[in-house]
Amino acid sequence: MTKIDDVARLAGVSTATVSRALRGLPTVSAATRRRVLAAAEQLEYAVSPSASRLAGGRTGAIAVVVPRITRWFFGTVVESVEEFVHQSGYDLLLHNLGGREQTRQRVLRAANLHKRVDAIMLVATPLRSADLTALAKLKLPGVTVSSGSVVPGWPCVRIDDVDAARTATRHLLGLGHRRIAHISGDPDDELAFTTHLDRRRGWRDALREAGLDPDPALDVESQFTIDGGTRATAELLRRGDPPTAIFAACDEMAMGAMTALRDAGLRVPQDVSVIGVDDHDLARVVGLSTIAQPAAEQGLLAARMLLDPLVGGGPGPTGGPGDDRLPAGTAPAGDTPGTPVILPTRLIVRESTAPPRAH
Amino acid sequence: MTKIDDVARLAGVSTATVSRALRGLPTVSAATRRRVLAAAEQLEYAVSPSASRLAGGRTGAIAVVVPRITRWFFGTVVESVEEFVHQSGYDLLLHNLGGREQTRQRVLRAANLHKRVDAIMLVATPLRSADLTALAKLKLPGVTVSSGSVVPGWPCVRIDDVDAARTATRHLLGLGHRRIAHISGDPDDELAFTTHLDRRRGWRDALREAGLDPDPALDVESQFTIDGGTRATAELLRRGDPPTAIFAACDEMAMGAMTALRDAGLRVPQDVSVIGVDDHDLARVVGLSTIAQPAAEQGLLAARMLLDPLVGGGPGPTGGPGDDRLPAGTAPAGDTPGTPVILPTRLIVRESTAPPRAH
DNA sequence: CTGAAAGCGCTTACAG
DNA sequence: CTGAAAGCGCTTACAG
Structure with a gap:
């Protein structure tokens, strides 16, 4: 393991100068910098993160917390975040809650994130007041994605879930449907997030706009998964007088619904229409109508908002990628936190x- | 930030004793340990990873490298690995290659993993000889999952891809199919892995067993994705004299194939049968026949093989989870590396x- | 079983 | 623009 002293010796300077030159600090003459870089390269020197962190007080890492990496939305978010984080010279510590309340506590309790990362990204992670207290204690910058819980001082990137649900439901109404069911997330879920509440509200809003009353019998809760969609739809059919259309809170549930309908001998869309939210990779494969949401863009934007303030003082020789990868029309990263x-x-x-079949 | 000195002072012992007590070393009296633990708890003390790493020489982290976290297999592997890694008290640094050769080099080059992690897991990551050299230089323990490239000294967890492909093809043959196409991965892919080569071999083997000659016109290469499957199938149909069955190298390609067939006005399975490999969550939804492979189990087993030797000297108060979560009949972690x-x-x-339609 | 002291490999004021 | 020295917060022989 070659260390900074080796480089210093070879370049004929002090370790302080090596440190400065390697990090691109301005207070190093061009000639010295060249010599240092050459020496470092020749010795294949890599700074020790532990030592650098201890001395410098920065960890060079960020934590990303997701409920389930295997779900389309979270995998897609992580993929885009990962790229930006590494391009910015940071490490990415992944935490997958996996539906376990215990895990959530382990991750969010101060002791574990403290001293490990410079910043935190929480994706669709529900927060209780104890969690907010713990996060506040950390005094770390953070950002939430697709989150109902607002962390004071942290920006938040998301879609308008109420609006998305309203649009989906209006689409069904526009086709002539009147008995429109909604299948959604389970509030008793240990890791319940608020997304499903907003989407249910949008469904209700749209129905009321159309002069309809949301029928509790057509409102079934389950998990935000394929299985959840299957179970919810089976339950819906069990209740009798089936709907002519189903608005599922996410594409995975919608695909589960399609299975359940098929198993029950019902055809989509002839007997029952189905629409979801996400635009999952497979939505096209199964011909699923949906409300597309920009998952990768949400991740990228959140990553930028998190890291842009850190980079500059941050580790790594690169200054981060350019500004040309954001979707047009999105707000600048410098937005007021809280909005x-x-x-x-x-x-x-x-x-x-x-359209529903004529009677 | 409370530090070890604070705990030592409160407990009335030296920092060395605090360090030993907290890590569960045996050379601490029960009474002392109790006092230290109480003091640490009272002060909400958490050891500084950077300091611990620098002084102790262990990073308490492992790197997991996957080609694309958004693909079903890799997401599922990471999910199971993540749980085990965190239970064992380690951090998980995620690297997603994302099909970028440049990324692969950045990750595999010594400088980046060096001093950052105690061990490495490579999932379906293709390795050139320069990569093997770089990895050997690291002198870190590692494990590969679903990998054709063997790293000297590292164990490998996988399925028998040739056998899986043979079984899939035999199933089609058993139904009476004779014109069986294969759609698979692209060897020109920057991040080509060897999985697709094995699966193609199994397809050929099975055909030859049945006295058939693999028809090059029925062997199309594309990407290991839904889109890849769609494109490959479109190409297949363009060539004329379509097959009566398609063996896709993975479920995602198979689902892409189903889309392409539907778009071409062909019904599955009446006109063309389709089978994949994986047992993707959505395979059931679309009614896809497949060769199921245990993704989570491969990840868990690999994680155990990687961490079991490290834990004990490793960080974290827990000794790691029990032995009851492995699939029955799997080899013990102590296997000879290389096998x-x-x-x-x-x-x-x-x-x-x-069965194919009668002519 | 416990402590004093050195040392892990950097970064950062401070001084020049 | 550069260097000497202290210090980041632990762990590890070494000694007792």
Whole structure:
């Protein structure tokens, strides 16, 4: 293991100068910098993160917390975040809650994040007041994505879930549907997030706009997964007088609904229309109409908002990627914390929605 | 930030004793340990990872490298690995190659992993000889999952890809198919892994067993994705004289194939049967026959093989989880490095495969 | 079983 | 623009 002293000796300077030159600090003459860089390269020198962190007080890492990396939305967010984080010279510590309340506490308790990372990104992570207290104690910068819980001082990137749900429901109404069911997340879920509440509200709003009363019998809660969608739909059918359309709170649930309908001998969309939210990679495959949300863009924007203030004093020789990768029309990273940055969604009509059969 | 001195002072012992007590070293009296633990708790003390790493020489972190976290197999592997890694008291640094050759080099080059992690897990990461040299230089323990490239001294967990492909193809042959196409990964892919080569071999083997000659016109290469499957199938149909069955190298390609077939006005399975490999969450939803492979189990087993030797001298108060979570019949972690641990696959017949139409 | 002291490999005021 | 020296907060022989 070659260390900074070796480089200093070879370059004929002090370790302080090596440190400065390698980090690109301005207070080093061009000639010295060249010599240092050459020496470092020749010796294949890599700074020791532990030593650097201890001495410098920065960890060079950020934590990313997601409920379930295997779900489309979270995987897509992590993928875009990962790229930006590494380009910015940071490490990415991944935490997957996996639906376990215990895990959530382990992750959020001060002791574990403290001293480990410079910043935190929470994706769709529900926060109780004890969690907020713990996070406040950390005094770390952070950002939330797709989160109902607002952390004081942290920016938030998300879509307008109420609006997305309203658009989906209006689409079904526009086709002539009146009995429109909603299947959504379970509030008793240990890791319940607020997304499903907003989406239910949008469904209700749209129905009321159309002069309809949301029927509790058509409102079934389950998990935000394929299985959840299957179970919710089976329950819906069990209740009798089935709906002519289902608005599922996410595409995974919608695809589960399609399975359950098929298993029950019902055709989509002839017998029942189905629409989801996300624009999952497979939505196209199964011909699912949906409200597309920009997952990668939300992740990227959140990562920028998190790291841009850190980079500059941050580690790594690169100054971070350029500014040309953000979706047009999105708010600048310097937004007032507390005001969520809302990214747009859009309706995509495929084969799973059609007018109800004439009676 | 409370530090070890604060705890030592409150407990009335030296920092050395605090360090020993907190790490559960045996050379501490029960009474002293109790006092130290109480003091640490009272002060909400958490050891500084940087300081501990620098002084102790262990990083308490492992790196996990996957090609694309958004693909079903890799997401599922990471999810199971993440749980075990954190239970063992380690941090997990995620690297997502994202199909970028440049990224792969950045990750694998010594400078970046060096001094950052105690061990490495490479999932389906193709390695050139320069990479092997770089990894050898690191002198870190590692494990590969689903990898064709063997790293000297590292164990490997995988399925038998040739056998899986043979089983899939035999299933189609057994149904009476003779014109069986194969769609698979692209060897020109920057991050080509060897999985697709094995799966193609299994397809060829099975055909030859049945006295058939693999028809190059029925062997199309594309990406290991939904889009790849769609494109490959479109190409297949463009060539004329379409097959009666398609064996796709993974479920995502198979689902892409189903889309392409549907777009071409062909029904599955009446006109063309389709089978994949994986047992993707959505395979059931679309009724896809497949060769199921145990993704989570491969990840868990690999994580155990990686961490079990480290834990004990490792960080964290826990000794790691019990031994009751491995699939039955799997080899113990103490296997000779170099001999891959092969986990079983199994055929799952759903609605996408059926006998060819009689002529 | 416990402590004093050195040392892990950097970064950072401070001084020049 | 550069260097000498202190210090980041632990762990580890070494000694007792």
